[in-house]
Amino acid sequence: MASTKVLLLQLLLVSVISVVSASHYWGASTTFTYKGNNSDGTHKVRFRYRDTFDQCFWSLSWRCTSGNCGYVSGSKRTVIDSSNNGPKFDRLLCETETVVTRNVPSDKPFQLRADSCCWIGTRNWVVHWDVLTGVDLGKRSDTGEPNKSPDVTILPFLRIPQNCPRTYKLMTFDPDGDDVRCRYGNLRNIECSRCDRPAGFHLDEDSCTLHYISSTANPKVFGFEMMVEDYSKGHINLFYSDGSWSHRHPWPRRRSKRAVSYPTTAARPWWIPAATPWPTTTTMTTTQRPITPYAPTPPLSQLPLQFSFLVDPPAPSCVEGVYLPKLVHPTPIHGEKIHAEVDSSMEIRVKAQASLAVIQGIIISGPSNVTKHKTTHNEFVIRWTPTADDLGEFFPICFAVESATGPGVIRPPVAIHSHSHSHFHPTPTSRSGLYHSEMRCVVVEVKRKIVQSHVICNESSMTILVEKASFSRLSEDHLRLNDPSNTICNLTSNSTHVIGVVPLNQCGTQIEEDDDNLIFKNEITTYEDMRNVITRKHLLEVRFYCQYPKHGKVSQSFSVHRKNVTVWEKGMGTFTYGFEFYEDNSYRAMINPNSYPLEVEIGTELYMKIEATSSINNTEMFVESCRAAPYDNPNYRKPYIIIANGCKVDPTVDIYPRAHNKQFLFSMEAFKFIGLHDQILH
Template sequence: MWVYLLVLLLPACGGRAFNFLGTVMTFYPNETSDDTVVLRYKLAFNECDNISVLECPFANCLLTVVSVDRVDEDSGGEWCLREVVVLVNTSSSKLFELRLTGGQWINVTNGVTDVLAVTHVDVRNRSSVSRANSSPVTTMLPILRVPSNCSMNWTLLTFDPDGDAVRCRFEDITSVLGLSSSCRLTFSPSNNSVEGAYAIQLLMEDFPLQNITVTNGREVDVLGNRISQIPIQFVLMVVPPVASCDAFSPVVLNTTAANGHFFYATVNSTVRLPIFAQSLSVSELLFCGPSSMNKTITEGRFELSWRPSDSDLGRSHPVCFVIQSTGESENNLQSELRCVFVVVERVLAVLKAGLISQGSLSMEFLREVFLPQLRTKLVEQGWPRSFTLRLGNITLET
């Protein structure tokens, strides 16, 4: 039995439009129900009102849309990004496949037309973490831009809630980009880098660090290979060359959080992500993150702010952003891609501690020796045993 779910609708006069720009899917078990899994994914089109069909090709599958919300859109009307949250009933199977279809890609140079994004879902209980499996977590902007004469690198966010190794590979071979298994994309100028749009289709997979057992009722399997798989699809826009690859704007300054940085937040408390860049007057901030995230320009800087709700608790939410030049030209330039995580926890306390040492202190020592000792002392002083202790800002004084 094939079950279909239409999550976004075309206008009545619409047809099979060529306006798809990409998607990223992630899933995790629903903590309030053992028989459902939460599928959270981003959808990008030229316009906000477009068609997308989610297919569930197994018997007795029930799909329920929880929300469809706008995330961000560029000022030139080139793309609109939405976040869709769907509950999938898993009472008949903990191992299945979901397919996103419907519509067609924008006109791209590498000949991709029909939309197809496949997620391999495995929410069987794992021996390594004593709970149901979750997919890797990542996100991506709908369009990345690069001048045809410049080299560029993009490192995708890679995080797995179960502690698995995360790897990337192409779903189809493309000559315009390179990709390492560690999820680093590279663009190098060559005779193949023809200006235009390219549909990029990647797969991100999680691999256990050692053999584990997974259970589904009475069935028990031993896994050492890939567990789950999510699609990452977006458009690479190769634009005309620039005069200097070392000095084209806009630029994200080093005072902005580094790629892969973790921010920590609590429910109903606003977390702020300051972004410092050059040429604010001719640039805009574009991002992919939670649908309720806001962007502003304050005190000469960009800022993303977000107030997590109860449904965000316990999750690591990826956020990616670029600064893009604005104007009438379709060849607007982008800064480097920066991506961070916002981890939503139940309680967040800031503890200032001092440590006196006659020699130099390494980060490994602080994590492996100092933090466990500090944790033991805090528990002895009456702190609950179920808390996480992490390093924050470190200041060295002589």
């Protein structure tokens, strides 16, 4: 009698994405931070190199070309963002950040350079790239410390319809409060390759503002080769350890203003008939001021800023919120300063709307380990957790939202109301296009953790513990959760901590989800009167959340009974799943685990149930895939596929109605692998 043992059933809820690309350059930027002296007397300088290529493993190779650049003592590279929405012939792009620590023996100025080939296809004939970083570690007379470079960030790829003028305020925050200027590179083969000033653009060097005025559409990009430099606002000296010094004075002050107008082509909306009169020009104004007579001064630092800019065919409308995404609340304003704490996650919420296009995604640029997610509230969330090494530094984060139109792109349903009911009709768009919103950038300042707290996540609740000693004014008598109306939502305390045990479904806990996680949020805030919903003495706000992965693995075996297998992520919450076998399709009599391992004949019907033990409402069990292997190895190279993408592949599989959404009931006929394998692992 042939028999078989079913040893492991594995549900794989993991999606794998892979891309293939080739090597080309989109742009780069650099910042640096003085991190103090090492024990051997050398100076520690941390560089952040952001490079964008069309593969994620490429990065620039820097070399010392002037002064004593010391040596590299540490380097780490991470992917910041990637996209396949580039120009027609170079769709893939990937931005990485390489954090490099150099130990420099001298505080005298030095320069680093990188150059090679080749840019992606550019319409202004930029082929090779040349980038320069200039550092001066002399001690400033106004701060008593070496100069801090500006924090420079721009999205490495920008796009605009040819008929839509737009202004881009480049993010150039300076920690020392210096004046920051942006200019086109002018030293060929050092600061730039062609040192080109793209036609159709105007750069206001004093404010680091780039104006797109007009150009023709082209599938190739403009390659921008720019430099960012900082200048003290007052007269200062830089002192060096060898006893020498140098003087710096402000950039020449500006006195008067005069307006400069730029004629631009206005877009005729596609729905306006050609015979209808329509304005053909608009006026954009910038300013120039005559300078004072004394000569410019050397900059305190020099940083490269290179990026790609694509001019697309005309848009039917340049009004933001129609085709071009319009950023709306709660999106922060450009230049907003956000505070973050060491080892605490911070988030930036971004939302956009476009009535005749579909909001498709978000592109970002920021520090290493920054992430982006789209929530079920049609918002994008940018998250970042600074480390102790980031304390006291400033980190810019830039973003823009993408929208899309064209065949196959479905706009959100439009409600058509009648007297008794509503009908919803998805409306396909008829014109093709990809559009960027305006670019906004914020600055994140990293501070010490003010209030020490800790969150514990389990399957039905979150536990928040706040140290009393870390906040001297902390009193549990004036602290509350989002919704304290239920007695179960009261905070308690002991001699050292204020404690809250918060159910995932109560106390005002908010739930959101993205592609990979369920996120439960709440907060502890101060109050004056429990009867009031407002306060004017908001001394404390401790926000906390638990994040649960929506994808996981669960397994079961005939040879050894496993009661439950827990899905977990480091630092996250956990969900638990039960996996049992039953005698028939009524699912009333569970097979006694003590009778394992079971021996069954080939062709025997096996009845199985998987059930989530979580008490969270509005969630559903979904089995994405199921496969079998002759060994207890989930990565076995030639598994037998039973279920794939939620659909039955094995012809003997039957799926049965379930009592609730947290169950999955199914059966299949037992089988045997060909060969010497008597045991089968699912």
